[in-house]
Amino acid sequence: MMDRVEKAGLGIAIAGHAVLFGLLSVGFLATPNPANLKQKPIEVTLTDEVALESTAPDPISEPATALSPEPAPLDMPEPEVQPAPPQPEPLKRAEVKPAPAPRPAEKKPAEKPRPEKAAAKPAPKAPSKPQTTAEPQRKSRLSRDMLAGLTDAPTQSRATGTPAQKAGPAVQSALAAEVLRQLKPHWTAPTGADAEKLQTKLCLTVSRSGAVTNIETQGTTGITASNRGLVQLHQERAIKAVKLASPFKNLPPQFYDTWKSMCPIGFDKRLSQ
Amino acid sequence: MLNMDAATLSPVALFMQADWVVKGVMLGLLLASIWTWAIIIGFWAKLKRLSKGSDRFERDFWKTDDIDRFHNAHVKSELPSAKVFDAGLTEWRRSTGGNSIDRDGTRARLATAMGSAVAHQIDELSDRLNILATVGAVAPFVGLFGTVWGIMRSFTAIAAEQNSSLAVVAPGIAEALFATAIGLFAAIPAVIAFNRFSHGINRLEARLNRFADGFHTTLSRELEMAG
Numbered sequence: 442m443m444d445r446v447e448k449a450g451l452g453i454a455i456a457g458h459a460v461l462f463g464l465l466s467v468g469f470l471a472t473p474n475p476a477n478l479k480q481k482p483i484e485v486t487l488t489d490e491v492a493l494e495s496t497a498p499d500p501i502s503e504p505a506t507a508l509s510p511e512p513a514p515l516d517m518p519e520p521e522v523q524p525a526p527p528q529p530e531p532l533k534r535a536e537v538k539p540a541p542a543p544r545p546a547e548k549k550p551a552e553k554p555r556p557e558k559a560a561a562k563p564a565p566k567a568p569s570k571p572q573t574t575a576e577p578q579r580k581s582r583l584s585r586d587m588l589a590g591l592t593d594a595p596t597q598s599r600a601t602g603t604p605a606q607k608a609g610p611a612v613q614s615a616l617a618a619e620v621l622r623q624l625k626p627h628w629t630a631p632t633g634a635d636a637e638k639l640q641t642k643l644c645l646t647v648s649r650s651g652a653v654t655n656i657e658t659q660g661t662t663g664i665t666a667s668n669r670g671l672v673q674l675h676q677e678r679a680i681k682a683v684k685l686a687s688p689f690k691n692l693p694p695q696f697y698d699t700w701k702s703m704c705p706i707g708f709d710k711r712l713s714q
Numbered sequence: 715m716l717n718m719d720a721a722t723l724s725p726v727a728l729f730m731q732a733d734w735v736v737k738g739v740m741l742g743l744l745l746a747s748i749w750t751w752a753i754i755i756g757f758w759a760k761l762k763r764l765s766k767g768s769d770r771f772e773r774d775f776w777k778t779d780d781i782d783r784f785h786n787a788h789v790k791s792e793l794p795s796a797k798v799f800d801a802g803l804t805e806w807r808r809s810t811g812g813n814s815i816d817r818d819g820t821r822a823r824l825a826t827a828m829g830s831a832v833a834h835q836i837d838e839l840s841d842r843l844n845i846l847a848t849v850g851a852v853a854p855f856v857g858l859f860g861t862v863w864g865i866m867r868s869f870t871a872i873a874a875e876q877n878s879s880l881a882v883v884a885p886g887i888a889e890a891l892f893a894t895a896i897g898l899f900a901a902i903p904a905v906i907a908f909n910r911f912s913h914g915i916n917r918l919e920a921r922l923n924r925f926a927d928g929f930h931t932t933l934s935r936e937l938e939m940a941g
Contacts, residue, residue, distance in 0.1 A: 446763075448843075450756030454748045466724045 638663035643706035651688035739860030747900035802829035850905035857897020864890025
């Protein structure tokens with residue numbers, strides 16, 4: 442079927458294809474690797490000084506309710522408590538007026554019953570008082586403490602401690618820089634082929650004192666065939682760096698909400714430089 | 715160093731990552747490409763050899779005085795011109811071997827014999843051309859089939875991984891497009907070669923017909939003089 446010329450042609454064709462595919466296999470026409478840039482890229486963090494949300498709202502001072510635990514309408518005060526009748530007026534003012542003013546809108550449903558109760562409570566008192574004044578033997582069970590709480594003076598908030606401020610981007614980036622600065626002396630990136638491509642991400646939970654209470658590995662990126670063996674070491678060194686740097690110092694307590702959980706922190710070659 | 719990274723243009727890596735359907739398409743197209751090139755090289759060499767040989771043969775033929783000796787010298791020749799010449803001379807000897815010579819019949823038989831010899835030579839020669847035509851017409855479609863299949867598979871992978879990032883999609887699409895690349899790689903030379911060789915065959919046929927006509931004229935003149 443095939444003569445000599447055709448056999449020769451087949452041989453040449455096979456050889457030619459083999460050569461072509463060999464050339465392509467060794468990257469003869471390969472596109473240049475885009476990762477090999479002439480200038481190493483530098484990381485730029487954009488921080489807006491005047492951010493949409495750069496300051497925290499003022500802590501809410503919640504006024505204490507002026508209810509005594511056991512109001513008893515039966516007992517009446519001694520004659521020195523005679524000026525009691527005008528008392529309900531300032532009482533109502535003190536209770537009802539400040540209620541809507543400092544309260545944020547979202548707390549309304551919870552607060553609603555209270556003014557009603559407060560308003561309801563003195564209501565029976567008011568009519569009872571003129572009656573009881575006629576009977577001086579009945580003592581008021583309204584304590585002095587309660588009456589003291591019904592003044593115009595600003596009331597004490599029941600919330601303990603100051604709520605943490607919400608940090609704006611400027612504060613956040615300053616905090617991040619501070620944490621990285623403290624991590625840097627303890628972090629040594631492993632060396633090896635393609636080791637600079639590795640980046641291990643950790644998530645830290647920090648207590649108020651700055652001590653790291655929990656370290657969570659979020660995985661390592663940039664793994665190639667040649668640096669696969671270094672991944673374990675990379676993660677171990679990252680965790681070691683955190684443990685050595687703990688506890689973090691100089692972190693402002695008012696921003697504890699911001700730095701109590703740091704996630705993710707990337708450990709790579711650049712951090713150690 | 716064999717680069718197995720899909721980011722390069724390594725055909726081996728692209729082939730190894732492909733689906734078995736795409737692999738089959740790629741293998742088939744690769745074989746088609748090899749077969750096409752084998753035919754192209756073989757045909758080109760053969761056509762060139764026959765063309766040159768026919769040139770020399772015809773030049774020698776018109777120069778020679780003794781046709782019988784010339785025939786004996788070239789009876790083993792594989793050249794189409796020699797075959798046509800052999801068919802014509804054999805018919806001439808048969809027709810003029812008897813006692814009575816039918817001139818018109820001899821002329822007709824000579825023409826038929828040489829015409830069929832030309833047709834036979836051209837048929838034999840153009841036997842492989844249909845493969846080139848088939849590869850040229852079908853290979854792009856086969857490659858396209860592999861590509862469509864591979865891209866369908868890529869999209870299924872996107873759906874499965876819930877991730878449409880380019881890194882997930884790109885290798886599958888690259889390997890799928892590689893099928894079309896091989897298809898075009900096989901088809902383009904096949905189409906070019908088919909057109910080129912068809913033209914060559916047509917020219918050869920025309921030259922053989924001219925030679926046959928010339929020989930026929932000569933024999934016809936001989937026939938007249940013999941009578």
